[in-house]
Amino acid sequence: MDGSYDLLRTLVHYSGHFLVPFVLARLLFPKEIWLKAALVMVATIVIDVDHLLADPIFDPNRCSIGFHPLHTLxxxxxxxxxxxxxDWRARAFGLGALFHLAVDANDCFMGGTF
Incomplete structure (x- = not known):
């Protein structure tokens, strides 16, 4: 892959994990709680703890979907x-985790491993 495509892939991936949840929360949750919901959605990055079970822990050419336990069907x-x-907290976490899986699936697609 060319370097500019790798940069695009990385930007899409990490903005999907850390920026887009704020947009989704603003659209889907009441104005009184959208920021809290967004922070809960961003906190779903914690499901990446399952990467610690893999060897190597990080492999840019490995698709997380279906490989790591918290990234399965x-x-x-x-x-x-x-x-x-x-409950808005549970909904925010569930939505954030599902979006996390979608972001990781897109990364697999962009990396040619899906």
Whole structure:
């Protein structure tokens, strides 16, 4: 891959994890709690703790989706369940985790590993 494409891939990936959740929260949550919801959504980066189980811990050519335990279909089902819980915190976490999976899937697609 050419360096500028790798830079684009990295920018898309990390802005998806750390910036887009603020836009989503502003659109989907009431104005009184959207910022808190956004911070909860950004906090779903914690699901990347499952990368510590892999060797090597970070491999830019490995697709996280389906490889790491918190990046599987079954984890996604749990995240959907959280969206259905009638509490904004659970919904924000579930939505953030699902968006996290979408961002990682896009990274796999852009990296040619999906």
């Amino acid at each position: 079954w984890a996604g089902v749990v995240y959907v369940g959280l969206v259905l819980v009638p």
